[in-house]
Amino acid sequence: MEYTVVTLDKEGAVGVLTLNNPATLNALNSTLVAEIGRALEVIAADNQIRGLIVTGGEKVFAAGGDIKAMMECTPLAAKKYVASIHTVFNRLAEISIPTIAAICGYALGGGLELAACCDFRFAGEGARFGFPEVTLGIFPAAGGSQRIPRLIGVGKAKELMFSGDIIDAKTALGLGLVNRVVPDSEVITKAKEFAQKLSTRAPLALRYLKASIHAGLNTDLNTGLEQELEKVAILFSTRDQKEGMRAFMEKRKPNFIGE
Ligand code: CO8
Numbered sequence: 001m002e003y004t005v006v007t008l009d010k011e012g013a014v015g016v017l018t019l020n021n022p023a024t025l026n027a028l029n030s031t032l033v034a035e036i037g038r039a040l041e042v043i044a045a046d047n048q049i050r051g052l053i054v055t056g057g058e059k060v061f062a063a064g065g066d067i068k069a070m071m072e073c074t075p076l077a078a079k080k081y082v083a084s085i086h087t088v089f090n091r092l093a094e095i096s097i098p099t100i101a102a103i104c105g106y107a108l109g110g111g112l113e114l115a116a117c118c119d120f121r122f123a124g125e126g127a128r129f130g131f132p133e134v135t136l137g138i139f140p141a142a143g144g145s146q147r148i149p150r151l152i153g154v155g156k157a158k159e160l161m162f163s164g165d166i167i168d169a170k171t172a173l174g175l176g177l178v179n180r181v182v183p184d185s186e187v188i189t190k191a192k193e194f195a196q197k198l199s200t201r202a203p204l205a206l207r208y209l210k211a212s213i214h215a216g217l218n219t220d221l222n223t224g225l226e227q228e229l230e231k232v233a234i235l236f237s238t239r240d241q242k243e244g245m246r247a248f249m250e251k252r253k254p255n256f257i258g259e
Contacts, residue, residue, distance in 0.1 A: 001042060006035045008042065013050040013199040014192055015043045018057055025063035026056045028085065028110045028142070036114075037088040044095055047258065050203055051195030052095065054118055055102040055188055056111075064109025064132070065142065085110065085142045093117040093147075094214070096207040098198045102191035103127045104184050108166070113142040116151055119210065121177065122191045123169040124184030129177060130166035150217055152176045202240040203258035208232070 001008075005021040017039050019026040026032065043049055056062055065085075073081065092099065092114070101107075101115035104124040112129055115121050123129075131140045131148075139145060140161050149157040152175050160167070160175070169181045182190045198206065208231040216224035235241050240256045247254035 001038065003035050003039065005032045006039055008039045010046075010049065011192065012196065013048060014195040015046070015049040015052045016188075016192070017043070017052060017054050019055070019062055020057070022059065024066070025060045025106060026111065027063050027066040027068075028114070029066040029069055030081070030084065033085055033088050037091060040088065040091045040095060043097075044091075049097060050199035050258075051097055052099045053102050053188065053191045053195055054092070054099060054114070055191070056105065058104045058124075058184060058188070060105035061101070061103040061107040061127070062111025062114060063106050064111050067136065070138075082141050089114060089117045089143050093143075096210065097203070098195065098206060098210070100191045100195055102187045103129075103178070104187055109133055109140060109144075110142040113140060113144040113147065116147045117143065120179045120191075120194070122180045122182060122187055122194070123172060123178040124187040125169055125181055126184050127169040127172070127178075127181075127187075128166050129169075129172045130164065131161045132164045132166070134162065135164045148177075200256070202238075202244055202254070202256045204238050204240055205235055205244075208235060 005019070007018045007020055009016045017036070019032065021032055043052055070078065070081065099118040100120045100122060101118040102122050103115055104127055106128050107115050108130050109132055112131065131144060133140050140148065144161065148161065156175050169178065172178045173181050180190065212228050212231050215227050239259045243256060244254045
């Protein structure tokens with residue numbers, strides 16, 4: 001498949017989706033959004049891939065929505081643009097494998113909302129985060145007003161999004177916005193190592209765990225517990241559950257095949 005502003009690579013069981021439009025600091029124009037969407041379809045269809053890194057490389061993650069394209073948007077055109085982002089970002093958020101955003105440089109506005117769709121965020125020491133939307137007369141609507149409060153809590157999310165302040169990686173770690181901070185040159189390597197580790201865990205267990213967490217975040221506790229029960233019961237019909245427990249009893253490493 002031809003891509004112009006992303007690259008998609010495979011390293012063992014780990015997919016690496018790199019945003020690659022440095023001239024605009026990976027501003028999320030319609031081409032970039034469409035190519036992220038297509039790449040995610042390819043990844044979702046590939047049974048060999050057990051983890052995904054989303055990165056912008058070592059200089060910039062993404063500077064947000066495309067201000068040039070939005071500038072003269074009518075309300076209807078803005079709605080269409082944001083809806084297309086929602087479709088693609090939801091695809092990332094709901095993909096069944098673990099996802100890690102490996103962030104160097106700026107992750108602003110829609111760029112940070114993209115990272116928030118990943119299960120984990122690893123940041124370089126020089127990474128910078130923020131939601132400048134309110135300085136532009138809009139607000140974080142690429143999922144930000146919904147996902148960021150769920151991720152770091154309402155109070156901290158409001159402070160970040162209302163102020164439009166740009167924060168450094170250490171502050172982002174303190175807020176729980178990122179999982180780890182490492183030297184810039186090691187971000188992608190560390191993300192790959194973590195993805196490789198997760199690729200040795202039972203894939204169906206991870207898939208159902210992720211689905212269970214997401215379902216639970218959108219419902220009350222009792223309904224959440226009920227769907228948790230249903231999902232874990234399904235795992236007892238898998239070969240990997242038998243293999244995992246048998247391997248424990250036999251004091252060896254399990255060999256999971258995702259069935
Ligand atoms: N959109 C379009 N172009 C951009 C963007 C962007 N978000 N960010 C940078 N660029 C372009 C610049 O215009 C510049 O282009 P050119 O060379 O042609 O002048 C090029 O990228 C390099 O940028 P700078 O020269 O500005 O680079 P600096 O290193 O000096 O500054 C910054 C880097 C601080 C990241 C700066 O570029 C900046 O502030 N960018 C804008 C950040 C921002 O405001 N992001 C939020 C955008 S809005 C959003 O994300 C909303 C998401 C969807 C909700 C929509 C609701 C309708």
